[in-house]
Structures are given as structure tokens and as C-alpha cells.
Amino acid sequence: MPTRCLPTLLLSLSFLASAQDAPRPPAPAPALGEAECQVWARELGFAQSVADHDAEAFAEHVHPQAAFGAKGPRPTRGREAVVAEWAGIISGEPVEVQWYPTMVTVSGDSGVAYSSGPALYRRRDASGETQLALGAFVSVWVRDVDGAWRVLYDDGIRPVPADAAQAEAFTAGRRIACPRA
Template sequence: MKLFTTVAWLLSFWCWHIQAEQLLSLQQQQVFAAERAFAKSMADRDLKAFEQHLSDEAIFFGEAVLKGKTAVVEGWKAFYQGKDAPFSWEPTQVEVLEDGTLALSSGPVKDPSGKVIATFSSVWRQEQPGVWKVVFDKGCALCHCDKKT
């Protein structure tokens, strides 16, 4: 009987673990999709679509720290003017907390010719089931460590 109980417990734990991994995978897929749609707003020159991905409490780091959705939109408005996007980005990695509330996405930032010029990191918060919004965003210029000092 003890062996049966142990096997049953192990099987139920294994099933729970598989379900947890599948849920995490679904959340990672949601964040990948949200980040890609966020990046598409730049390619499409659609500031309204950009704004829809921002949490009301968003903080973006750059030359100045932009705090709140309104400030971020105002600060990024210039990037959305003109026919061609000044840069693009795409996620290459997404990690989600086990409780499914926060995620980190990161990847390259490219100039119009496709040359990688920086990397980005964005923190996403699940504000409603399946709805992820950016709360923190920061780009970092590439390190040119091969330069002699």
C-alpha cells in the first residue's frame, strides 16, 4: 500500500509539474507575442498601438527617465514621426516568474540597415489574464570592449 501511495503521489506531482511547465510556456508565448506586437507598432509607425502596450505606471530609461504612460508616449512621439522607423527590436529571450505576474523580455535593437546597435530589456506585468503591459524598459548601447583605453 505504501508503494502505491508513493507512486500515486509521484504521478500527481509529475502531472502538476507538466501542467505548470505548459502554463509557463503559454505565458512566455504571450509575452513574446506582446513584445513582437509592441515592436510592430514602430515598424507600422503607429503611436496609438505603442501606447496600448504600456502600463499606466510605465517607466522608460533613456537620456531622461520617463515616468508614466503619458510621459513615455510624449517622449517617444518623435520616434514615430517620419516615413521610416529609426530603429527596430525583437525579443530573443523571455522569462516569466513562476507565479505568472511578471516577465522579462530582451533582445537586439537594430538600425534601419539591420545592424545591431543596442540591446533592450523590458519588464512586463500581467494586468489581466493574458494581457501583458510594459512597466519598465531600458536599452543599452553595445559595449565596444575591443577599444584600447
């Protein structure tokens, strides 16, 4: 990554540290430009790779030098380690995770982007009942040497128990089309 991107990346990382530990309702739809819509689509594709249980597609979205769990004391570093750690989530066992962006911001040089949005977790308990939880994610994307956007830093906000109405609101809030400027 060019050194001119470093100040923007550091500013983006400050957002990770400031995330609160409780999910918030989605903000009003932003008006995004072309580069931001590319990241929006890439974020949706990243989430779809998990929904499709496609580890290869998931790995394609992760930067080789990625750090997941970025705000924690021991982030998972490197694409292979991230894919291995996410293997259960990608397979849908023991938990299914869905997410989508509600905000994307691209840096001034168009090489670094920040995305965030809600996440829904489904897990079956011992009796077979579905347990729901809502959280949120934050990701920092970089445009890689091949031009593709890849997640460099990723983290989330600890999920809290949710009910069926909240899960329905999550699903209703998903926008596939990028909210263009």
C-alpha cells in the same frame, strides 16, 4: 500589482542593472511555455507598432505607470510621457528602430515577465547615407488587470556602429514563431 509579485519584480529589475553596455550576439533559442509565448508575441506586437508608426498601438503596450530609461538617473515615467518621448521614434524620424525578443522569462506566479533581445537603429546622415547601429533592449512586463501584458520597465544598451553585414545578421536572427518547449 499584488504584493506577492514584488519579490519577483525586484529580482527582474536586478537584471536591468546588470546589463552590459555592449550588444551581444543572440543566445540559442530558448524553449518557452505558454505564458512566455504570450509575452513573446506581445513584444513582437510592440515592435510592430513602431514599424507601423502607430502611436495608439504603441501606447496600448505601455503600462500606465511605466518607467522607460529605467536604469538611468531620470527615467520617463507614465504612459503619456513615454508616448510623447517616443513620438519621433514611432514616426520614424529621425531614427528608425527595430527589435525582437530572443529571451522571455515569466515569473513563478505568471504575473511578471522579463524580455530581452537585439535592436537595430537606422538614421540618415546629412548626406543622405544610412547609418546603422546595433544595441539591445530589456523590458519587464506585467499582466495588467484586463489580462494584457504591458511594459512596466524598459531600457536598452547603448547602440554601437554597425555595418550592413551586421544589419543583415540582425534581420536573419528574427524569429516570429515563439520557440515553444
